[in-house]
Amino acid sequence: MEIRENLRKIEEQIGEACRRVGRDEREVTLVAVSKTKPVDMLKSAYEAGARQFGENKVQELVSKIPQMPSDAKWHMIGHLQTNKVRQVTGKTALIHSADSIRLVREIEKESARQELVTDILLEVNAAREESKFGFFLEEVEEALCEIKNFPHVKVRGLMTIAPFVSCAEDNRGVFRKLYQFYVDIKSKNIDNVTMDILSMGMTGDFQVAIEEGATMVRVGTGIFGAR
Numbered sequence: 001m002e003i004r005e006n007l008r009k010i011e012e013q014i015g016e017a018c019r020r021v022g023r024d025e026r027e028v029t030l031v032a033v034s035k036t037k038p039v040d041m042l043k044s045a046y047e048a049g050a051r052q053f054g055e056n057k058v059q060e061l062v063s064k065i066p067q068m069p070s071d072a073k074w075h076m077i078g079h080l081q082t083n084k085v086r087q088v089t090g091k092t093a094l095i096h097s098a099d100s101i102r103l104v105r106e107i108e109k110e111s112a113r114q115e116l117v118t119d120i121l122l123e124v125n126a127a128r129e130e131s132k133f134g135f136f137l138e139e140v141e142e143a144l145c146e147i148k149n150f151p152h153v154k155v156r157g158l159m160t161i162a163p164f165v166s167c168a169e170d171n172r173g174v175f176r177k178l179y180q181f182y183v184d185i186k187s188k189n190i191d192n193v194t195m196d197i198l199s200m201g202m203t204g205d206f207q208v209a210i211e212e213g214a215t216m217v218r219v220g221t222g223i224f225g226a227r
């Protein structure tokens with residue numbers, strides 16, 4: 001089946017990127033971005049070994065979860081409206097797209113109500129694109145100062161969606177900048193903030209992202225084909 005071959009190829013490329021910069025490939029987690037794809041295709045990926053799935057719409061996410069084996073892990077990678085937080089807390093391994101303090105407050109409130117702790121990444125608009133959600137770099141620390149007091153939210157790291165470019169190399173600077181920032185924040189040892197996940201890189205640029213320090217890559221097209 002084609003999905004299995006695609007998955008093997010992406011895993012190989014992850015390994016190659018790691019070797020180029022002397023990283024251990026076990027440091028990098030592949031999230032199979034299955035948005036818009038039918039559950040049959042997710043099952044093929046699961047059978048080929050994929051366990052981490054990324055979705056960007058709440059409704060699609062919650063409808064796919066019960067159709068898949070219970071050890072599949074779910075990543076919310078799309079913009080999340082505050083009124084839909086209730087539907088995803090307790091169901092996701094990680095919310096990558098915590099893109100405003102208002103949203104994080106809501107995740108805290110819902111997680112408290114459900115008596116759980118929700119792992120999140122702060123989404124950073126690293127290239128300052130107008131069309132994108134997320135914190136600007138200089139807003140992250142202030143946000144963390146508030147979030148560190150939230151008992152039901154744990155910040156595990158940062159996520160970015162790099163600009164759409166035709167040459168992956170063009171995003172190297174963005175990835176490098178975010179990695180440096182991530183290391184910087186990590187070194188501050190803020191309460192309640194672990195900084196062990198840096199989610200960056202998609203089909204077009206995940207190898208460059210890994211060379212620049214990504215610990216999680218989100219690959220859709222490269223595994224499931226064009227949308």
Ligand SMILES: *Cc1c(COP(=O)(O)O)cnc(C)c1O
Nearest residue numbers: 033056077202203218219220221
């Ligand atoms: C769709 C999507 C991806 C995957 O994109 P591909 O180019 O298909 O690999 C990754 N991250 C986010 C946030 C997405 O919305």
